[in-house]
Amino acid sequence: MAPTLALVGATGAVGTVMIDIINNRESVPWGEIRLIASPRSAGKKITVRGEERTVVALAPEAFDGVDIAMFDVPDEVSAEWAPVAVARGAVAVDNSGAFRMDDEVPLVVPEVNPGKVADRPKGIIANPNCTTLSMMAALGALHREFQLTELVIASYQAASGAGQEGIDQLYGELDAVAGKGLGARAGDVRAAVEAAGLSLADSPFAGTPLALNVVPSAGSYKGDGWFSEELKVRNESRKILGIPDLKVSATCVRVPVVTTHSLAVHATFAREVTVESAHKVFEAQQSIVLIDEPERGRFPTPADVVGGDPTYVGRVRQALDFPNTLDFFVCGDNLRKGAALNTYEVAENLATEF
Numbered sequence: 001m002a003p004t005l006a007l008v009g010a011t012g013a014v015g016t017v018m019i020d021i022i023n024n025r026e027s028v029p030w031g032e033i034r035l036i037a038s039p040r041s042a043g044k045k046i047t048v049r050g051e052e053r054t055v056v057a058l059a060p061e062a063f064d065g066v067d068i069a070m071f072d073v074p075d076e077v078s079a080e081w082a083p084v085a086v087a088r089g090a091v092a093v094d095n096s097g098a099f100r101m102d103d104e105v106p107l108v109v110p111e112v113n114p115g116k117v118a119d120r121p122k123g124i125i126a127n128p129n130c131t132t133l134s135m136m137a138a139l140g141a142l143h144r145e146f147q148l149t150e151l152v153i154a155s156y157q158a159a160s161g162a163g164q165e166g167i168d169q170l171y172g173e174l175d176a177v178a179g180k181g182l183g184a185r186a187g188d189v190r191a192a193v194e195a196a197g198l199s200l201a202d203s204p205f206a207g208t209p210l211a212l213n214v215v216p217s218a219g220s221y222k223g224d225g226w227f228s229e230e231l232k233v234r235n236e237s238r239k240i241l242g243i244p245d246l247k248v249s250a251t252c253v254r255v256p257v258v259t260t261h262s263l264a265v266h267a268t269f270a271r272e273v274t275v276e277s278a279h280k281v282f283e284a285q286q287s288i289v290l291i292d293e294p295e296r297g298r299f300p301t302p303a304d305v306v307g308g309d310p311t312y313v314g315r316v317r318q319a320l321d322f323p324n325t326l327d328f329f330v331c332g333d334n335l336r337k338g339a340a341l342n343t344y345e346v347a348e349n350l351a352t353e354f
């Protein structure tokens with residue numbers, strides 16, 4: 001019988017993208033598709049593959065008969081409810097941070113380590129953070145050929161990484177500063193944002209305006225100078241690539257982009273690597289789009305690729321002063337491959353088990 005799929009967090013920002021992905025798949029392997037959300041959203045009607053479905057409230061019995069449950073909810077909700085889904089017989093594919101670094105939970109990117117789904121003693125499979133995911137298809141492909149040894153990245157993260165609240169804050173700030181000729185005097189952007197009645201203290205961007213600005217703070221502060229997003233890049237890259245001692249250093253920065261994270265990647269390999277051989281690797285991977293004609297102004301940017309499923313790669317260079325090292329730029333839609341799409345691809349691969 002075709003497996004039953006549940007989507008927990010069906011009405012959230014990532015859940016909405018997930019439904020769009022399900023609706024636009026040529027075919028799906030599911031029998032029933034059950035939409036689950038907080039009691040506040042229960043009763044809402046959502047059309048999935050042409051059929052109107054009613055969102056049901058998160059409760060233990062909501063998982064009865066479910067084979068695969070995808071979770072797109074905050075960490076504490078996943079921590080509590082993914083084990084409930086498993087106890088009721090489902091495999092949980094979780095997009096929160098609750099289980100990513102748990103040794104008994106695989107952290108899976110289908111292009112990189114698909115076999116890890118079978119190794120799930122807790123019945124839970126984790127989806128990486130969107131910052132790591134935005135570069136992982138590209139890094140995994142290069143690692144297979146050239147063996148990655150060191151990774152240094154700077155991220156340029158979109159406002160939607162902080163959810164709908166982040167999107168609303170950025171749009172509000174852009175309205176507050178537009179057409180005023182601001183940005184040439186220290187504090188003028190901040191003053192305009194505050195004068196428009198927007199609270200920077202409550203902003204998800206570290207009390208700092210994001211409009212006409214960049215903010216070197218993403219996630220929560222973890223001590224010794226590091227923010228959580230930077231530590232996630234390090235820990236998750238090591239786990240996904242299966243290189244526990246990979247040398248990693250990350251600087252994560254929020255930029256005034258609505259959706260699509262970008263990263264400048266400086267990657268060193270054990271084997272010799274050239275731009276030409278890297279291009280071949282990228283071109284051979286279906287989920288990567290290479291846009292690398294800098295002399296014609298052709299490289300990926302968030303504004304040009306947002307809404308797309310692939311990882312977009314460009315600006316591939318051999319680092320001038322570092323042997324066996326490539327510099328390149330990647331863009332990935334943080335709500336699609338960075339969250340909903342990767343979770344869905346894992347669930348889709350699992351469906352063959354039923």
Ligand code: 2RA
Pocket residue numbers: 129130131157158160161162218219229334
């Ligand atoms: C962010 N990576 O961009 C996070 C979202 N999971 O804030």
